[in-house]
Amino acid sequence: AQxxxxxxxxxSVVEKEDVTLDCVYETRDTxxxxxxxxxxxxxxxxxxxRRNSFDEQNEISGRYSWNFQKxxxxxNFTITASQVVDSAVxxxxxxxxxxxxxxxxxxxxKVLA
Amino acid sequence: xxxxxxxxxxxxxxxxxxxxxxCQVDSQVTMMFWYRQQPGQSLTLIATANQGSExxxxxxxxxxxxPISRPNLTFSTLTVSxxxxxxxxxxxxxxxxxxxxxxxxxxxxxxxxx
Numbered sequence: 743a744q745x746x747x748x749x750x751x752x753x754s755v756v757e758k759e760d761v762t763l764d765c766v767y768e769t770r771d772t773x774x775x776x777x778x779x780x781x782x783x784x785x786x787x788x789x790x791x792r793r794n795s796f797d798e799q800n801e802i803s804g805r806y807s808w809n810f811q812k813x814x815x816x817x818n819f820t821i822t823a824s825q826v827v828d829s830a831v832x833x834x835x836x837x838x839x840x841x842x843x844x845x846x847x848x849x850x851x852k853v854l855a
Numbered sequence: 856x857x858x859x860x861x862x863x864x865x866x867x868x869x870x871x872x873x874x875x876x877x878c879q880v881d882s883q884v885t886m887m888f889w890y891r892q893q894p895g896q897s898l899t900l901i902a903t904a905n906q907g908s909e910x911x912x913x914x915x916x917x918x919x920x921x922p923i924s925r926p927n928l929t930f931s932t933l934t935v936s937x938x939x940x941x942x943x944x945x946x947x948x949x950x951x952x953x954x955x956x957x958x959x960x961x962x963x964x965x966x967x968x969x
Contacts, residue, residue: 775956785945787898787960789856794956833897837956841886845897 744769746836748846755824756854763819763849765834771795776810776817777835777843787833793817824853857882857950859961867967868938875934876964878948883928886951888958889921893944901946904931938968 745768755761778790793810801808805822834846858881887904902910910923925931949958
């Protein structure tokens with residue numbers, strides 16, 4: 743069965759600290775997609791990244807980086823030098839090649855000035 | 856990515872009434888979806904809005920409670936019928952292109968039922 747676990751309910755860091763958000767997934771399929779979305783207080787979900795199951799290459803985009811490890815079924819998200827504007831709820835999601843997403847429960851990140 | 860708008864952005868409604876939420880996209884899209892996000896919770900897919908045919912509902916959601924229309928490739932509506940306080944949620948529409956696994960979300964509609 744599909745499942746996405748974000749064990750960290752809430753994380754608080756001080757500005758400029760690095761922070762890693764964990765995501766562990768379960769799937770029986772060999773072909774699947776993983777996603778991260780950001781939901782700021784305004785409520786809109788902002789797409790951050792998509793990774794397919796055949797591409798384990800880590801990715802860096804500015805202060806954001808993602809570590810995909812199939813061996814541990816994890817797709818972790820690191821923010822380097824966090825800023826107050828990074829404060830949001832972050833969702834990890836899984837799709838098994840259909841349009842249906844399975845979302846994790848989200849991690850609320852608070853970055854304190 | 857497409858620009859997605861939703862109306863209304865928020866509303867406060869009385870129990871027993873119905874509210875229709877609109878989702879408008881600035882370009883034609885193949886797939887449109889409706890999600891519910893209850894307070895402090897994750898997102899749950901309500902249904903896939905199919906153009907020209909009945910929506911495809913997920914387990915736990917029924918057409919009588921959440922009727923959906925999709926008259927064309929840029930517009931869809933979700934109605935929340937006979938509302939109760941338990942329907943208080945954020946309702947989001949999302950879109951995806953053919954063969955495109957990424958969904959892009961609208962700004963959401965915050966519904967409070969009193």
